Amino acid sequence: DGGITQSPKYLFRKEGQNVTLSCEQNLNHDAMYWYRQDPGQGLRLIYYSQIVNDFQKGDIAEGYSVSREKKESFPLTVTSAQKNPTAFYLCASSIFRGYGYTFGSGTRLTVV
């Protein structure tokens, strides 16, 4: 079945460490996105990529980095520069100017 896989589901890290969240899709979608969600809040866009080897900052890109070396993969690195990294991270994809996003099941990151 086609879909988006995010791993791991839960992730714990010590403060000051960089951590990379995985996002893989087999939907042959062109565009991929990373969102962050804090408790009781809506989703906020971190980064998005419309095509391989190209990506743009979203509304809250500071402290995050991404790469898009393959169409299927869009990993997100949460760096030590991100002041409040504990959150629920969601990856999504869509076809070119398509109407529907497909979301992964999310990674819950806790930094202690």
Added chain:
Amino acid sequence: DAKTTQPNSMESNEEEPVHLPCNHSTISGTDYIHWYRQLPSQGPEYVIHGLTSNVNNRMASLAIAEDRKSSTLILHRATLRDAAVYYCILRADNDYKLSFGAGTTVTVRA
């Protein structure tokens, strides 16, 4: 980005219809109206979208006002599985991005 306004929460009884309003008075001619829902601890899922005409699919119906400044998502017979946060989002035809607000939390009583 054009903004939407939704009530914070709504309650419904099981097997009754649910009407979720959304105001978008600054909508432009190329903005599509999208609805997504998010169940607890899951990623959002696409529900429905429309431009000018009312739309129906297996999940819901979307009623769009004639002036397009408001719309209503209709769940015809609510079930306990419909308890979720529902997001009304405007997306321009030439834009990739979706901007999520706080949404409406729907509670379904058995």
